[in-house]
Amino acid sequence: MDKFAEIIVDVPAMQTNQPFTYLIPEEFRQVVSVGMRVEVPFGNGNRHIQGFITNIVTEAPRVTDSLKAITNILDLKPVLNEELLLLADEMAQKTYSFKITCLQTMLPSVMRSSYKKWIVKTAEIEPDIDEQLFKGLAEIEWDEALESIPLSKLLSLRAEEKIDLRYEVLTKNKIKTKKVIKKKMTTMELREVAKSIRANAKQQQKLCAFLMEFAEDSEISLLELMQEHDLSRAAITSAEKAGWLSIEEREVYRDPYAFQSFKQDTPLDLNDEQDKALAEVIKAQDENAATTFLLEGVTGSGKTEVYLQAISHVLNKGKTAIMLVPEISLTPQTVTRFKKRFGADVAVLHSGLSEGERYDEWRKIERNEARVVVGARSAVFAPLENIGLLIVDEEHESSYKQDETPRYHARDVAIWRSQYHHCPVILGSATPSLESRARAQKNVYQLLPLTKRAVADAVLPKVEIVDMRKAIAQTKNSFSTELIQKLTERLALGEQAVLMLNRRGFSSFIMCRDCGFVLPCPNCDISLTLHMDTKTMKCHYCGHEERIPYQCPSCHSDKIRYYGTGTQKVETELQELLPDARIIRMDVDTTRKKGSHQALLRRFENHEADILLGTQMIAKGLDFPNVTLVGVLNADTALNLPDFRSSERTFQLLTQVSGRSGRGDKPGEVVIQTFNPDHYAIQLVQDQDYETFYRKEMSLRHLSGYPPYYFTVQVVASHEDEYLAAKKIYQIAEKLKTSLSEQAVVLGPTPKSIARVNKRYFYQIVIKYRQEPNLEQALNDLMVASQAEIQKGMRIVIDVEPQNFI
DNA sequence: AGCACGCCGACT
DNA sequence: GTCGGCGTGCTC
Numbered sequence: 001m002d003k004f005a006e007i008i009v010d011v012p013a014m015q016t017n018q019p020f021t022y023l024i025p026e027e028f029r030q031v032v033s034v035g036m037r038v039e040v041p042f043g044n045g046n047r048h049i050q051g052f053i054t055n056i057v058t059e060a061p062r063v064t065d066s067l068k069a070i071t072n073i074l075d076l077k078p079v080l081n082e083e084l085l086l087l088a089d090e091m092a093q094k095t096y097s098f099k100i101t102c103l104q105t106m107l108p109s110v111m112r113s114s115y116k117k118w119i120v121k122t123a124e125i126e127p128d129i130d131e132q133l134f135k136g137l138a139e140i141e142w143d144e145a146l147e148s149i150p151l152s153k154l155l156s157l158r159a160e161e162k163i164d165l166r167y168e169v170l171t172k173n174k175i176k177t178k179k180v181i182k183k184k185m186t187t188m189e190l191r192e193v194a195k196s197i198r199a200n201a202k203q204q205q206k207l208c209a210f211l212m213e214f215a216e217d218s219e220i221s222l223l224e225l226m227q228e229h230d231l232s233r234a235a236i237t238s239a240e241k242a243g244w245l246s247i248e249e250r251e252v253y254r255d256p257y258a259f260q261s262f263k264q265d266t267p268l269d270l271n272d273e274q275d276k277a278l279a280e281v282i283k284a285q286d287e288n289a290a291t292t293f294l295l296e297g298v299t300g301s302g303k304t305e306v307y308l309q310a311i312s313h314v315l316n317k318g319k320t321a322i323m324l325v326p327e328i329s330l331t332p333q334t335v336t337r338f339k340k341r342f343g344a345d346v347a348v349l350h351s352g353l354s355e356g357e358r359y360d361e362w363r364k365i366e367r368n369e370a371r372v373v374v375g376a377r378s379a380v381f382a383p384l385e386n387i388g389l390l391i392v393d394e395e396h397e398s399s400y401k402q403d404e405t406p407r408y409h410a411r412d413v414a415i416w417r418s419q420y421h422h423c424p425v426i427l428g429s430a431t432p433s434l435e436s437r438a439r440a441q442k443n444v445y446q447l448l449p450l451t452k453r454a455v456a457d458a459v460l461p462k463v464e465i466v467d468m469r470k471a472i473a474q475t476k477n478s479f480s481t482e483l484i485q486k487l488t489e490r491l492a493l494g495e496q497a498v499l500m501l502n503r504r505g506f507s508s509f510i511m512c513r514d515c516g517f518v519l520p521c522p523n524c525d526i527s528l529t530l531h532m533d534t535k536t537m538k539c540h541y542c543g544h545e546e547r548i549p550y551q552c553p554s555c556h557s558d559k560i561r562y563y564g565t566g567t568q569k570v571e572t573e574l575q576e577l578l579p580d581a582r583i584i585r586m587d588v589d590t591t592r593k594k595g596s597h598q599a600l601l602r603r604f605e606n607h608e609a610d611i612l613l614g615t616q617m618i619a620k621g622l623d624f625p626n627v628t629l630v631g632v633l634n635a636d637t638a639l640n641l642p643d644f645r646s647s648e649r650t651f652q653l654l655t656q657v658s659g660r661s662g663r664g665d666k667p668g669e670v671v672i673q674t675f676n677p678d679h680y681a682i683q684l685v686q687d688q689d690y691e692t693f694y695r696k697e698m699s700l701r702h703l704s705g706y707p708p709y710y711f712t713v714q715v716v717a718s719h720e721d722e723y724l725a726a727k728k729i730y731q732i733a734e735k736l737k738t739s740l741s742e743q744a745v746v747l748g749p750t751p752k753s754i755a756r757v758n759k760r761y762f763y764q765i766v767i768k769y770r771q772e773p774n775l776e777q778a779l780n781d782l783m784v785a786s787q788a789e790i791q792k793g794m795r796i797v798i799d800v801e802p803q804n805f806i
Numbered sequence: 807a808g809c810a811c812g813c814c815g816a817c818t
Numbered sequence: 819g820t821c822g823g824c825g826t827g828c829t830c
Contacts, residue, residue: 004830006830007830009829009830010807011807011808011829012807013807013829015827015828015829016807016828016829019830020829020830021830022830023830040830041830042808042829042830043807043808043809043810043828043829044808044809044810044811044828044829045808045809045810045829046809047807047808047809049807066830067830068830151822152821152822788826791826791827792825
């Protein structure tokens with residue numbers, strides 16, 4: 001006999017990060033199950049909060065009399081299945097976050113409860129106070145009450161037991177419904193009824209006639225019936241009373257793609273390489289092997305077609321698939337491609353959806369009405385059953401790592417789910433992360449190379465690197481003569497160009513305009529960051545600090561200054577240089593409104609403009625055959641960030657953006673403007689030579705001891721009082737140095753580059769290690785030992801394999 | 807997190 | 819003397 005439920009409650013704190021046991025009242029015993037959300041009383045004041053049932057047991061582990069009972073059930077059926085509950089546990093452990101946070105992360109935001117506190121009258125109160133407080137109502141909201149009456153008065157009323165508190169747990173997951181009607185009498189019976197309808201009851205006659213024709217067991221929406229057959233609501237209601245028909249509620253989905261029809265398309269022919277890659281994936285699927293594939297294909301090599309056909313294969317076997325795409329490339333183009341191939345089987349989850357739409361898509365998946373899920377990071381938690389394939393496209397994208405707790409990496413979650421379902425997972429990229437590529441080297445992942453562009457005869461674009469150290473002498477603006485000349489040529493031919501202005505690392509470093517020199521840290525092989533608050537150059541790894549140079553240490557030029565330019569300024573310059581060019585500017589300013597991103601792209605696609613000028617957001621996934629020139633105005637900015645991944649990011653970004661050129665039958669060109677023309681990350685973009693880049697970068701990582709040779713964990717302590725934050729991080733560093741083994745290295749402590757955010761000061765350390773048996777224990781101990789301080793305003797964040805070190 | 811309990815300062 | 823400030827500890 002089920003009696004007790006173990007519940008994770010919605011209190012994100014270390015002390016409550018464990019299941020609490022509750023009684024299941026008699027009336028719920030038949031319906032409760034693991035994975036449902038419930039409302040429970042919690043704490044001294046018995047305030048009501050949301051919780052998740054993680055287990056149901058027949059025997060209470062402790063004294064039964066102190067147990068409280070579940071007040072309410074918030075779901076009719078579980079919202080999390082066994083797999084996802086298990087995954088949440090795993091995630092909480094691996095990312096050092098609370099179980100409740102993990103559970104909530106897996107669900108649409110509408111399912112998160114909000115809480116309201118009400119004051120209810122339980123006895124007679126003095127009339128004047130009653131009027132002042134309740135204003136004639138039976139109950140009033142706590143916050144509202146505080147405006148009309150002091151807190152002390154409320155507390156004394158409560159002590160006298162004249163008022164009581166009521167806690168409300170609200171959940172916004174409203175289901176949108178429509179009414180449908182069903183026939184309840186047979187045609188024979190209706191024929192009898194028809195005879196007795198009065199002659200002037202035209203509506204009744206019409207409805208009866210309709211029902212006689214209407215097939216049993218089929219349904220028609222009430223609205224449709226009224227509109228199409230000119231019937232009144234009253235006529236239908238009386239027909240319901242007479243028992244001719246029944247009115248039932250049916251759920252409707254808010255389908256954001258409802259008004260678009262998608263023409264079914266068919267699989268494209270594959271080249272030899274694509275064929276071979278597909279065959280390997282299919283083989284793994286058929287053998288139920290949880291193989292991780294790394295599909296490494298140059299831009300335009302047709303990775304998506306391989307994905308599509310691999311998905312077809314699992315669908316044919318009656319299984320389901322998840323495809324992850326970075327938010328930025330989840331364009332209508334991408335969605336359309338999937339909808340065309342798989343039709344209504346596809347559910348799409350992305351941030352452009354409203355909360356309600358997102359919830360509807362989620363429910364469609366949960367009810368097994370979608371078999372393919374396409375979405376950004378959080379779509380990896382899609383409640384699909386029987387998964388046969390997972391795909392992580394552009395697997396190197398750092399947006400797959402959530403930058404708030406729980407700091408999970410969608411790529412890792414995808415691999416975890418593939419192991420749970422015994423199915424393959426494909427990581428795809430033209431420029432894989434070094435971590436993934438290294439694993440393929442060690443045969444942990446299986447490498448599937450695509451080296452040729454898929455479109456017949458399409459070749460990789462010709463890349464020209466322009467040395468801006470020379471160009472800056474000739475022009476005062478952001479454009480080299482080479483780039484302007486090529487723009488002029490292309491526009492004259494009626495072709496289009498894409499220009500990228502790199503905004504990463506904007507003006508946080510100093511560079512010499514004459515020789516491109518950037519001040520490095522003497523200890524860390526990483527450039528120093530400018531701190532205007534202290535007027536110094538600082539290293540974020542070791543804490544090294546020096547004064548701001550007024551002369552270039554390398555060439556002694558005095559043209560050493562901040563680096564950075566804005567899109568708006570560039571647009572003005574460009575318009576002056578090419579007065580006839582039609583320019584579309586795409587940056588955070590012009591794409592803030594919902595749908596404007598898409599609108600701008602459509603205008604460009606329709607050739608209503610010649611040049612698309614934008615930030616990184618234009619680098620990914622766009623496929624415009626008429627674009628034959630890509631220009632990168634400043635390739636260096638990301639290169640000089642004080643992050644060991646800066647070369648990798650630069651190479652990836654430049655390769656991605658170069659890939660936008662020459663995707664149709666016309667050959668493409670790329671112009672890269674840089675102050676570091678000899679840097680390997682820029683040189684190797686010329687031939688899109690990922691493999692050489694990989695080897696070069698690996699040897700550097702090996703030398704300096706960074707991933708993938710080492711694992712990293714970042715610990716950040718922050719407080720409104722700078723002294724307390726600094727003191728805490730030094731204590732943590734000391735403690736970790738003693739509790740971790742010899743081979744682990746603790747870097748820092750150092751202040752974060754933006755030392756103060758939201759009135760808080762941030763200090764960090766980074767732990768590097770190859771193998772650290774004590775790590776999990778040490779970090780958990782750290783969190784437990786810091787409880788007292790955390791309650792006094794300290795915040796400690798543990799980030800496993802951080803993507804950003806700045 | 808948020809609630810109760812408990813121990814000290816500034817008022818009627 | 820009490821009211822009410824915040825620090826401490828606990829939550830099935």
